[in-house]
Amino acid sequence: MQIREALLTVSNYNRPGSKRVRTAAVACHYIGNPGTSAQANRNWFESLSKTHETKASAHYIIGLDGEIIQMVPEEEISWCTNSANSYTISIEACHPGSTGEFTDATYAAYVELCADICDRWDLDPLNGGLIRHYDVTRKVCPKWFVDHPDAWEQFKRDVATAMQREPGWQKGTEGRWWYRYEDGTYPANKWLLINHHWYLFNKDGYMCTGWHRWDGKVCDPADGAGDWYFLDNTSAGPLEGACWHTRDNGAQEIWYIE
Numbered sequence: 001m002q003i004r005e006a007l008l009t010v011s012n013y014n015r016p017g018s019k020r021v022r023t024a025a026v027a028c029h030y031i032g033n034p035g036t037s038a039q040a041n042r043n044w045f046e047s048l049s050k051t052h053e054t055k056a057s058a059h060y061i062i063g064l065d066g067e068i069i070q071m072v073p074e075e076e077i078s079w080c081t082n083s084a085n086s087y088t089i090s091i092e093a094c095h096p097g098s099t100g101e102f103t104d105a106t107y108a109a110y111v112e113l114c115a116d117i118c119d120r121w122d123l124d125p126l127n128g129g130l131i132r133h134y135d136v137t138r139k140v141c142p143k144w145f146v147d148h149p150d151a152w153e154q155f156k157r158d159v160a161t162a163m164q165r166e167p168g169w170q171k172g173t174e175g176r177w178w179y180r181y182e183d184g185t186y187p188a189n190k191w192l193l194i195n196h197h198w199y200l201f202n203k204d205g206y207m208c209t210g211w212h213r214w215d216g217k218v219c220d221p222a223d224g225a226g227d228w229y230f231l232d233n234t235s236a237g238p239l240e241g242a243c244w245h246t247r248d249n250g251a252q253e254i255w256y257i258e
């Protein structure tokens with residue numbers, strides 16, 4: 001997810017610059033002006049600081065291609081959701097037609113952005129953490145989610161799903177594997193038996209491949225102590241990282257634990 005920051009000039013017409021006392025929900029909107037771009041709407045919000053035409057803004061606006069522009073820092077108040085401004089982070093979104101239905105790209109970005117915010121602010125999308133403008137004022141906004149309550153329920157479930165961090169293998173930076181426990185922590189300097197095979201994790205929590213030493217406590221100890229182990233190094237192979245051992249007859253094989 002890429003967010004472009006283009007903060008509004010502080011003014012009492014779009015970005016008052018004051019901090020919120022609490023953050024209880026993400027407020028979802030639609031821009032209500034079919035076919036307009038995120039940038040054009042951002043420029044209109046910015047112009048309010050000069051024209052004083054009305055008071056309006058949002059923390060984010062999502063465009064027709066799923067591009068995200070941040071206009072107000074999350075901890076500040078935006079002028080978007082009436083009485084809920086004091087406790088919400090607001091998101092506007094562009095749409096191609098008058099039904100207010102979002103493009104696939106906009107929808108995907110909307111889900112991802114909501115999941116990210118809910119994650120960071122500890123909000124539960126299925127229990128009040130996501131609200132519609134409609135829920136505050138009965139304004140038909142976001143129109144598609146007001147006209148299609150089932151789509152709104154699905155949206156909340158999609159955000160909840162996007163927030164789930166399953167335990168198991170994770171591919172980290174530079175394609176290196178690590179393993180996530182249920183609680184978000186990971187093994188480091190540790191052997192783990194996963195699906196009948198032994199894997200060794202180094203001090204940084206990355207899965208080892210090739211030859212490595214183990215002294216009973218530490219992977220590749222600096223003093224050169226420990227026994228040597230060979231971890232399968234077939235790049236992208238199904239058992240990459242699985243420990244090899246020696247059969248009774250001396251042959252080598254990937255170790256299988258019943």
Ligand SMILES: [Zn+2]
Nearest residue numbers: 029030133141
């Ligand atoms: Zn709205």
